[in-house]
Structures are given as C-alpha cells and as structure tokens.
Amino acid sequence: MNTKTNNKDYNLVKIYYYVCEKFEDNLQFRCQRFSNNNAPKLTDQEIITIYLFVMQHHGIFKMNKIHQFAREYLLDWFPDLGSYQAFNNRLNRISCAMDLFLETLLSEFAPKECAKNFSVLDSMPIITCSGKRQGKVAQEITAKGYCSTKSMYYYGMKLHDLGFCNAGRLPHSEQIIFTPACVNDLSLYKEAWSEIENRTFFGDKIYNDTGLFQNMKHNFNSEMLTTVKAVKGMADVLRKFDRACNDLYSRAVSKIRQPIEALFSWLIEKSDIQRASKVRSTKGLILHAYGRIAAAFITLIF
Template identity: 50%
Template sequence: MYICDVYQSSLKFYCQRFSNNASPVFTDEELLTVYLFSGAFQRYFSIKEIYTFTKEYLLSWFPNLPSYQTFNYRLNLMSGAINELVRQLITFFKPADCDSMTSLIDSMPIITCAGKNKTGKVATEITTKGYCSTKNMYYFGIKLHTLAFRREGTIPFPEMIILSSAEENDLTVLKREAADCLANRDIFADKIYSDFPFWGEKQQEQEVTMLTPVKAIKGEPPVITQKEKASRDLFSTAVSKVRQPIESFFNWLNEKTNIQRAIKVRSTSGLLVHTMGKIAIAFIYLIF
C-alpha cells in the first residue's frame, strides 16, 4: 500500500512511458513491491531468486507475472524511480533522535570485479579501477558515499547518499557534491577528508567544522612531531571513536542486503538498480 501511494504521488514521473504499452498488465507498483518485499523480508537479493520465489509462492497475488526476461528488463528501467524512493525514505522517515548538528561521513566500495590485474568490462560509463585501503584490495566498481546524522548509541541515519566512480578521491567528491550545502555542524571523518585551508574557509563562511584524525605533516621537524605525539594521538582516538558508527552503518547495510557484491551485474542500469535498490530494501526493512 505504501508503494502504491508513493508511486502515484511521485515515482511514476521517473519511469513514465510514451508508447502503446504505457499501462502494462503487470504494473510498476507490483514490480517494485515484489522486489522490495522479497529482499527485505525473504532475503532474496538476486533477480533470479526474487522472480523464482514470486512465481512459486506469490503467483495468486501477482497472477500477471511476466517472463523472467521481461521482469529483469523492466526492473532495469526503474532506476530513476528507485532513486526517488530512497530519497523519500531517508527524508520522510528521519528518526527523532538524529543530531542535526553532528554528521559522520565515509564511503564503501561497490565491487563489480576484484583483482589488481583484472579489467572491468561492466558499466564502463560509471565504473573505474580503485583501491580500498580498508580491505587492502584493488577493484573495479563505484563508491557509495554517505553523509549521516549521528544518533546516540545506535547506527547513524543517512542525510545524503552519493555515488561516484571508484577512482575519485573522497574529499573531491564531498567538495563537488555537498560542501556548499552544509552549514552549522561538526563533521567527523577519516584522514582522507583533511584539508585545513578549505575547511578553514568553510568554518568562517558556513560554520562547518571538519574533524579528522591528525595527518602526518610532511617536512615537520622530528622534535616537534615527538613533542606533539601524545596530544595528537588522544585527539585522533577521540575523533575515531565518534566516527566509528558510520562503519557500523556500512556493515549493517552489507549484512542486510549484500550490497558490496555486484559481480553478477551486467549493465549500467542494472548496477544502479542493484545499489539504490539494496539501500531501499534495507530502509524498508528498518522503517516497517
């Protein structure tokens, strides 16, 4: 019922058809419901598994279920609608305990092909080769960046989700996509987001404070490094402790949906549906 309501109010404008088949017998609402229900409550994540489960157990509810090829093709056309659904889920179901003055930010890889010497041939319009320092791994794919509100004692809730190619630097993506939209807050992040001149300007203009573990200063005299070591270590530990829940958020997202593994994806639209669809599945499960 929720999917039908939100589809009629907004989602339909992101997947409109201008053809003789503008009103298919198996509706877009049914397609999204099958996909989200099977993922959130039956834990089926591949399209084949979702289709087989629906055909064997839910056919009385969805008697007009098309062939698997048609089901898969039509789902890949829904990437725009799924993006809008995710936006609405994180906008209208924001928990009351979110700290709007404190944000956490980090990224995770979505892997289409792993290996140092391998060449990715899937969704080449948006995927590139990157390196994940956390996993010590080279991979082809994209990055999922999440800026989230801190919540006391539990995983943070996303405010903004950004997709980028794997080779892009996290700080560059944040500067380009989100830095100008932020105001009046403290942001806790990893060392890669450290840029004193840039964030110094943002603190003056928008009252945004970026807090990261202390980065080694190139060319600094060893005497000063040794002198400041204790205070820098304490500060870095404190920042890391505050930003740790964003890692827990990514672990929760991957456990619920297996989002990082996109090896069976074969197209750009399929990769977008895989990524944003898994996020929608996780939040449908969390909210309902």
C-alpha cells in the same frame, strides 16, 4: 493463520501501499511509457514491491532467485508475474526511479532524536570486478579505484554516505551518493557537502584540508574534525612531542566516527551491496546500487 504468515502478509501489504503512495506522488514521472503498452497487467508498483519485499523480508538478492521465490510463494498476490526475462527487463527499465525512492524514504523516516548539526561521513566500495581484470560493465559510471580498508584495487563504484549522528545507535543516512571508484572522498565532499551551514562533520584523515576548513568556518560556520594526519618532513622530536595530544584527539574523533563503519557493516549484511560482479548493464548497476540500499532501509516504514 500463524503469526509468521501474518507478519509476511503485513510487510508485503505495507511495502506495496508505500510504493503506490510514492509512485502516485512522483515516481511515475520517472517511468512513464509513451507506447501502446502503457498499462501492463503487472504494474510497475507491483514489480518494485516484489523486488524490495523478497530482499528485505527473505534476504534473497539474486534476480533469478527473487523471481523464482515470487513464482513459488507470491503468485496468489501477483498472478500476472510472467517470465524471468520480462521481470528482469522491467526492473532495469524502472531503475531510474530508485534513487528518488531512496531519497524519499530517508527523508521521511529520519529519527527525531538525530543530532541534525552533527554528521559523520565515509565511503565504501561497490565492486564489479577485481583490479586485476579490465572492467567492462557500466563503464560510464564505473572506474578503477583503491580501497585502503581492504588493501585492494577494484573496478566499480563508491558509496559515499553522510549521516546524522544518533547517540547510542547507528547514524541515519541524510544523503547517499554513488560515484566512480576513482573519485576521491575529499573531492566529493568539497563538491556536495562542504557548503552545508552550521554543521560539525567527523571524518577520516582523507578529508583533511586546512584551507577548506578555514573557508568552511568563515563562510558557513561549519567545521570538519578528522583524525590527525602525519606531516611529511616533520622532525622526529616534534612528532614525539605532539604524539600524546594527537593520539587522544584522534581516538575521540574515531569513537564518534565508528558508528558509520557499523552502518556499512549493517548495509552489507542486509543488502549484500558490495558484490556487483553479476551485474551486466548500466541500468542493472543503478538498480543494484539504489535498490539494495532501499531494501535495507525499507524496515524504517514498519
């Protein structure tokens, strides 16, 4: 048997073992069945394993292609695979467990060398359709927003990432939160992370809020360092006077922040998460968001 086949089989078994372990711990309580069909031949653990393995190991992201690959190459492992419609419905039904699975994955495999008192944070768009159209999918968790990086309006969600700094490597995500696209990054930070104690955060200028910074320093011994934001109405002579200092400071903060942008590029490459235009339901979008990120980070278990 060749090495490539061995690696594939090892990865499949390793993912299945981890999913079963976490399912027994807590995931099962998110997908309990209260019907006569509470013990299907193809288990929830097998469904999740197929979904994660095909994306992680083979880079296939479309649901019908995942099912097609499983039918052609994994039927010896999963003989009760069934139809594509049933496979898709089952995955959507257990989408509610994927956020807990991702949270567990990130917490259990955090690298020991991470600097737990230094964090970088940023956001990126998950696009269900362009801003020129009216978004009609998963309206309860999506909205219209603007992405300054891409200079575009869009409908969808935002992925907000808080990551531990890891010198010379990509930051490790401490927590990932999805919000409607209209939610401001600073508002999310105030609500979710501004009360973390003894932490130094590095963010973009959108997180700049002097009053908040003073409160964080006084009450939680934490601080946020951001690139310098221009002050409206400042005299030109004063702006030029401070330019050298501000530029040097902003470059230093940006250098520390740069790895989280590299992390987003890696996530897009590994999961194609930004493109959600094929999603047709709220459960499908939840599965898309948490499932694809989990598939990218599943490499941590190897």
